[in-house]
Amino acid sequence: MENDRYAKELEVAVRVVxxxxxxxxxVQEKLFSNDSDHVLSKDDDSPVTVADFSVQATVSWLLSSTFGVENVSIVAxxxxxxxxxxxxxNxxxxxxxxxxxxxxxxxxxxxxxxxxxxxxSEVLEAIRRCNSTGGLRGRHWILDPVDGTLGFVRGDQYAVALALIEDGNALLGVLGCPNYPLKAESLNYNYQHHHETMSESSSLVCDTSExxxxxxxRKGSGEAWLQPLISRDKVLEWPNYAQLIRVSSVDDPALATLCEPVERAxxxxxxxxxxAHSVGLRKQPLRVHSMVxxxxxxxxxxEIFMKFARSGYKEKIWDHAAGVVIVEEAGGVVTDAGGRPLDFSKGMYLECLDRGIIACSGITLHEKLIAAVYASWDSSNL
Ligand SMILES: Nc1ncnc2c1ncn2[C@@H]1O[C@H](COP(=O)(O)OS(=O)(=O)O)[C@@H](OP(=O)(O)O)[C@H]1O
Ligand SMILES: [Mg+2]
Ligand SMILES: [Mg+2]
Ligand SMILES: [Mg+2]
Structure with a gap:
């Protein structure tokens, strides 16, 4: 039955996340309680923590033990x-x-x-096994163990992202957002609080139960779901404990909220x-770490997420695949700045990406932004 395709994979992926x-x-609690030295720099100077490696090893081990190590290819x-x-x-x-x-x-x-x-050696092997490069053929899991590591070490927003691609198409997307409040206003509040005080960790201290x-x-289902991060006995009741989510119906730019990366880099x-100005957005952008x-x-x-990396930077598929499936099934539109869908079939990078990424709650806002890119590109200083 078409509807049952990937049901097992999706259920396992959600449990794993x-x-x-x-x-x-x-790990984040420990990070803030004993000021540990477990934040390292990678060769590109980006941060990496115990959590990044541990999640990658854990997800790798769980997928391999569930589906058989010979059946599992992971790009992470x-x-x-x-x-x-x-x-x-250490x-x-x-x-x-x-x-x-x-x-x-x-x-x-x-x-x-x-x-x-x-x-x-087993843990190292579990991490190392996630060295697939994906591509146009076959089935590959795409994992960002901690997306927004900077947000993670700041006690702010971060995500665990797991997607499944088959023959280059993103079919399943799962996003775990441990610090994303169930009420939207608190995301806003956290951000502003964070921003105004320039504090790097103060937004962590609030009630985690909320x-x-x-x-x-799942691609093509027309449905996207949300579960609270819940205690383990409730996980066992899955999928009963989930609610349908849907994109915003706002299509007036004056009322729309833009979110974008925190770091100018x-x-x-x-x-x-x-x-934003040329399409008539009025609100201040909401700057949020990660695929949140x-x-x-x-x-x-x-209503809008845009990311324009400096030229020369190649976007990685694990920073987008899960998010794209979820936004599209929730009713949104995601393309590059030329209006083309993201291509996950070219290996670990979005090789053909035209300039940047534009995700919108609907086609009206999306078309306006694509037109604005077209009109303003020549005068930009990217
Ligand atoms: N120079 C540069 N340009 C563009 N993008 C980069 C760059 N360096 C890193 N990255 C990738 O950005 C991921 C984090 O994206 P965010 O939107 O969360 O950025 S931000 O923290 O809000 O600024 C981040 O993901 P993680 O490494 O998983 O945190 C990177 O994959
Ligand atoms: Mg990432
Ligand atoms: Mg990461
Ligand atoms: Mg990283």
Missing amino acids: HVACALCRR EEDIQTISKDDSA LLAAVVNTVNESLALASNYGLQSPESTLGN KGCILYA NSNHSFTAGL KYAAIARGDA
């Missing part, structure tokens, strides 16, 4: 370079600990726990400000 989100929360962000350096013994030990702790809890989420504790959700969708804020921006569009908390 629940496990991963719980892992991230535990992290490799074992940083973590297998001689001076990374980091590796922390990762192995965290992975074992999480996998032991996996059976509470309806997944298989290992029979015995994993050793260093926070955290997982969004998921990741997106050209002045270019998007110019576009896609979640905000899918949930109807914002």
